[in-house]
Amino acid sequence: MSCTAILVGDGPTRTVKSEEVSGYRGPGFIWTHIECESEQELGAMIGDDIPEVAASAMTATETRPRCDRMDDGALVNLRGPAAEELATSDRLVSIRLWVRQGKVTSVTRRPLAATALVVAQMKAGTILDPGDLVAAYARAISKQLDPQVADLGDRLDDCESDLQPRHVYRLRREIAEIRSEAISFRRFVAPDRDALETLALLDFSWLAEEDRLHIREAADRFARMAEELESVRERSALLHEQLTDMRGEQMETRALLISIVAFIFLPLTFVTGLLGMNVHGIPYADSPWAFWGVVGFCMMIALLITGYFMRVHWLRR
Structure with missing residues (x-):
């Protein structure tokens, strides 16, 4: 369990104490990032300045990518690669962000690989407002996920080129594994795209036009990945049928x-x-x-x- 609060825009980027978070009013913004698996501990750590609906969504056990506007803030849920290998069936880890002017609160139950990249950008001074932070997360997640999706297509290409009767049993196992991974990825990649497209259309003062462009770029990358995953799923089904016919022959x-x-x-x-x-x-x-x-x-x-x-x-x- 960890809780880190980072202050940006009020001098050099620095880590601040929890008591400074609730009373801070500018001129920069504070990003509070919480990593914790316990729902009770999460509820106590996220603070009282978050609407009840948003707090409930951020502490929920099961989530899917979404973007909802709530008054002057936005609840954004995304899924991305984990920082370490997971033993669960879900291939992607969720991050829940409550974003408003001057403050961002993010929650993950398991470490997200993109967080280290975003923190590095914060310390480098390239993230100056909440819109930059959300756009940085969207770009980092999409860039990390893209090679994994492309690898599924490459593995399927190798199976197609190795389609011979003597390899039927081995190829059936590999293709079934690739298809299962593609389905697992697509379960969250397409909603990631929808959530980012919705966020790019919202009219917030903290969401600059440059941030919208970066978010749309990430959404476009997610859309392409969703199409690639659908192609992998259909090609896997076709190859499985060919292998079944080959085995029958x-x-x-x-x-x-x-x-x-x-x-x-x-x-x-x-x-x-x-x-x-x-x-x-x-x-x-x-x-x-x-x-x-x-x-x-x-x-x-x-x-x-x-x-x-x-x-x-x-x-x-």
């Missing part, structure tokens, strides 16, 4: 081969069984050429049956 070919071999040996088994009976009267039983004669007769039957199968194209793959 393999099974049919093997079953046909087994049936042909069994059909060839069926009359041969009958001949050998008939001549192998331990009874008197077997023709040519005492002849020295009888064994080789039976062998030749069996080979002739096998060749005739094989020739017939080749003529009707049963042996052609």
Whole structure:
């Protein structure tokens, strides 16, 4: 659990104490960032100057990307890559921001990878108001997520180029994994786009036109990623069908081969069984050429049956 308050615009960027946050009125702005998994502790840490609806949304266990205007502030929820590998099914971590003139409060239950980049920009002096902060988060999340989405497409390209019967079982596992990851990403990428597009249309004094341009740029990147994820999902389904057909053809070919071999040996088994009976009267039983004669007769039957199968194209793959 951690709570960090950073003051910008009132001299050099610096970390301030919690008691300074509630009473600060300018000329800069304060960003309070909270990382905590406990809902009760979150409720106590976010402060009393946040509307009840916004506070409830920021402490909720499950969230999805959204952007809602509330009086002179905006509640912005986004999802981005985690700073460390997650054991949960959700691939992306949520960040909830309550933004108003002079103050920004952000909450994450697990560390977000983009936060370190935003803090570095704050210390470098490139973020001067709440609009810059939200735009920086939007850009950082989209830039970090873009290579991961592109990697899914590259992995699927490798599966397509390696589409061969002997790799059916391995490719089915890989394609199923890629499709699952694409669905998991798309669950939040498309709402991220919608939330940023909504934010760019809101009329706030703390949201400059340059900030809107950066937010629209991030929204466009999210839109492209959503299209790429949809393409990956559809291509994965198509490849899975091709692999299923390929596996079915393999099974049919093997079953046909087994049936042909069994059909060839069926009359041969009958001949050998008939001549192998331990009874008197077997023709040519005492002849020295009888064994080789039976062998030749069996080979002739096998060749005739094989020739017939080749003529009707049963042996052609």
